[in-house]
Amino acid sequence: MTTQTIRAAILGASGYTGAELVRLLSQHPNVEIVVLTADRRAGEKLETVFPQFGSLDLPDLMSIEQVEWAGVEVDVVFCCLPHGTTQDVIRGLMHKTGHTLIDELVIETRQDYVAEISKPVKVIDLSADFRLENVDTYAEWYGHEHLAPSLQKVAVYGLTELAREQIRAADLVACPGCYPTSSILPLAPLLAARQIEPGDIVIDAKSGATGAGRSPKEGTLFTEVSTGIHAYGVANHRHGPEIEQELSKAAGEDLVVAFTPHLVPMNRGILATIYVKMMDGVTAEDLHDTLSAGYESEPFIRVLPFGQVPASRHVLGSNHALIGVVADRRSGRAIIVSTIDNLVKGASGQAVQNMNVMFGLAESTGLGQQPMFP
Template identity: 60%
Template structure:
């Protein structure tokens, strides 16, 4: 296949750097442009020294990108800044947007949670929400894919098939989530200083995190009726990784074994989703730096209930890895291309 030139917008952040790592050695995609407006003119290795010696473009502004020479864009810009940028891109460019700007389908819901009206509503209507394993065919045909958030990805992979099959009740789902600090981005913030996050953990965004409505939206589609989950994220003193413990009420006559059997059936043959053997519990350390999601299912000691555990690397399957998985599909490639990464342990 002919090489395809790629631009990464927002390359100075964690997800941008991870895209550079994942694209290294890709047989089709070639990095042609890396943007970071405040660091324009610097070599990528000055911003991320792990790329010392790599043949990469110098960081530039978005205005300096030669779009005629670019076929694919990964947009890793902050929320709220992406809409007008993507709206201004030439029509031949395919885009995976890693921000939240095109995830919520309801413009009023977007305005409620993000504090301003959507600035590209026509484009928003065309965006495909892309948990790869759950939306392959729509992604293949898309020009713009809204890459899901990390917490929603970790929750939807176990929950969507169970809601779609009617095996769990839609009105009683609790999501207890934990993430490494990289999920907050690279910008300097007092709350993310070492002494603020080490040797402890804490909840944040309680009943107000922006990933809540994103989870509700997609679970509602799976259930065929409105779903509002109880979702609380926590910050854990580790650089990357995400674990979610999901508490569900079983539909009448359903057992935890039935949930596990359905997940095994749905994800049979999947490259990146692994349903663990009975009695095993997933751990973030065993998916670190990979595009994997490990899921387990357990009978609760309370009758009629079950507990699911789901882990991903928040920067890979929760962001840049899934973005590359989606872009591979958009260009007719095997979605696993350059993503069969073994987890990094110890």
């Protein structure tokens, strides 16, 4: 296990996931934050954006273009940039840091940068830009061609509990989305065990407003969100194909799920209520037993006693995931409730968890925060 100091850069530090990374990494015993970028706030201190960080000794914010990678000792870069921009940034970053995983479009000029830095960096991406393995599927759902197809081939989908060995050897990890994390964790083991019908899965999920990011949007104004709840992205949310990609792997066959997200008037949290049909001879108690046994040794996942269900407030501010299983009144069916904090286990906490795996640290290092309640 390494005792070295891991020097970290956070690209997009003025957003919600960037700020959450600062909160978590500032308490991590093995991490020093050496670069913070926020293009629109370049030249400012992070405490001018988030006063809660005023007691920390942090580098000033700069634009990505201002970072002189050759003069920075950096081991890992966290990308908290908007979807659709990260591929080109990461391609350029790996290019400039002498990485061998370079898109063919820039490989011929790579030698200009090889001598500038002693070793390539690890990259952990919190956007959706490397989550979909099929670049054509990405283009279909995100409206433009993939800008780094060669890097996509080596990107590892970073749902830690299901991909540890791949993450351990990875140079580029794509952290899952918040809705997919809350949905895949309870469903993948059951599909792998052939206990539920792959073609009969309904995911009804709710998210707090931070899931939409920090940029001003009409749909996340206080008067649009408060005192009500609404569905969005109905039948066409971009997390749908991401969920299906990973569940298809677990099932060993292509599947399509019914997935509907909802925005609820709270800041943080994801709660997914999942309806499944069991295979012949399988009971809801069997599903519970499979999940309990599969996640028994996991530091962040807890399966509640059979018949109990969690609430989003039970994981607030933590990297925990809670899962409950209940027998449906309809014969042969079960209801699974899964909850996470979308900014922690659904984003920045999972990113830190993946970093720990990549650098040989205990997985829970820096993530010991217990949920906040009330």
